[in-house]
Amino acid sequence: MQIGPYVLPNAIFAAPMAGVTDRPFRQLCRQFGAGYAVSEMVTSKKDLWKSLKTSRRANHDGEPGPIAVQIAGTDALMMAEAAAYNMDQGAQIIDINMGCPAKKVCNKWAGSALMQNEPLALEIVEAVVAACEPRGVPVTLKMRTGWCDTEKNALVLAKAFEHAGIQMITIHGRTREQGYKGFAEYDTVAAVKAALNIPVVANGDIDSPEKALAVLKHTGADALMVGRAAQGRPWIFREIVHFLATGEHLAPPLVAEVKRALLSHLQDHYGLYGEQTGVRSARKHIGWYVSGLPGGCEFRDQMNTLETAELQSVAVADFFEEMAERMERMPSAVVRSDKSMALETME
Numbered sequence: 001m002q003i004g005p006y007v008l009p010n011a012i013f014a015a016p017m018a019g020v021t022d023r024p025f026r027q028l029c030r031q032f033g034a035g036y037a038v039s040e041m042v043t044s045k046k047d048l049w050k051s052l053k054t055s056r057r058a059n060h061d062g063e064p065g066p067i068a069v070q071i072a073g074t075d076a077l078m079m080a081e082a083a084a085y086n087m088d089q090g091a092q093i094i095d096i097n098m099g100c101p102a103k104k105v106c107n108k109w110a111g112s113a114l115m116q117n118e119p120l121a122l123e124i125v126e127a128v129v130a131a132c133e134p135r136g137v138p139v140t141l142k143m144r145t146g147w148c149d150t151e152k153n154a155l156v157l158a159k160a161f162e163h164a165g166i167q168m169i170t171i172h173g174r175t176r177e178q179g180y181k182g183f184a185e186y187d188t189v190a191a192v193k194a195a196l197n198i199p200v201v202a203n204g205d206i207d208s209p210e211k212a213l214a215v216l217k218h219t220g221a222d223a224l225m226v227g228r229a230a231q232g233r234p235w236i237f238r239e240i241v242h243f244l245a246t247g248e249h250l251a252p253p254l255v256a257e258v259k260r261a262l263l264s265h266l267q268d269h270y271g272l273y274g275e276q277t278g279v280r281s282a283r284k285h286i287g288w289y290v291s292g293l294p295g296g297c298e299f300r301d302q303m304n305t306l307e308t309a310e311l312q313s314v315a316v317a318d319f320f321e322e323m324a325e326r327m328e329r330m331p332s333a334v335v336r337s338d339k340s341m342a343l344e345t346m347e
Helices: 023-031 052-057 076-088 111-116 118-135 154-164 187-195 209-219 236-246 255-273 275-290 296-303 309-328
Strands: 012-014 068-072 093-098 139-144 168-172 200-203 223-226 333-335 343-345
Touching (some): 012 023, 023 255, 076 093, 076 118, 093 111, 111 118, 118 154, 139 154, 154 168, 168 187, 187 209, 200 209, 209 223, 209 236, 223 236, 255 275, 296 309
Parallel strands (some): 012 223, 093 139, 139 168, 168 200, 200 223
Antiparallel strands (some): 333 343
């Protein structure tokens, strides 16, 4: 799998998710086998570039390349300037957001709302490509199947975007109207793949190795992008990679490995956000890890009352130590590799 000059180790990618795919999370996904990870979206509004929130989103310290930054906005010139700014900050690939379904984004006609205005969407693409091309920086784009079920224009737009110089397109198999409800459909992804010569990436509801294989077969896509299924389960990337290569399931992670990964993630998280903000924003990540585990709900409630990084880290370590001890008393138990990580005994 290749994007411009960059050859990727595999074709299983981590999706950009606002409030989730910050640098610590992207690095975690890469460590667990993701071949590529895109940043959460960075605004094209110049007056916000120096804000603390945007500076954190644009932080790539120690991040392995290629560094991909997603930008969002509604004005072609501003988007071109945002691309230039992020290239100056180290971005090696620029991704255009035309897929975010959030109301606060779409109400400003950004994200997937741009799919309703095809001339503006194309104008933005042309401006960003023109800003990136002289510097040899590939431009990619993420979008949905359309605005609603009766307005699925992904194929029309994808053809125009390819002609304008986009080098890879990711399609989430839902309309903006669906948000994240219902089920993703992949017929539109397959139609786009059949019509384009650039790489096409399938996204939406890819939550297991078996689903990954089924989506690849149905769409013929060049790569897959995993989003929500990686929350609290970053090892899903290596599971999918292994299954696609061998047809066999990879052994689930040991409790000790999960503990190490989460504690390391927390330290990186605190380092980026500072203690006060870091402790509070880390709660959602911890909650995803313990979801479905014995005592997970009670632990989450307790953990949400802790206000320091030390107390939070100690509580996490103690929780997983206790789980490891439980498993030692149940030699035939394993941690399942699904989202819940529930304990299951093997008779």
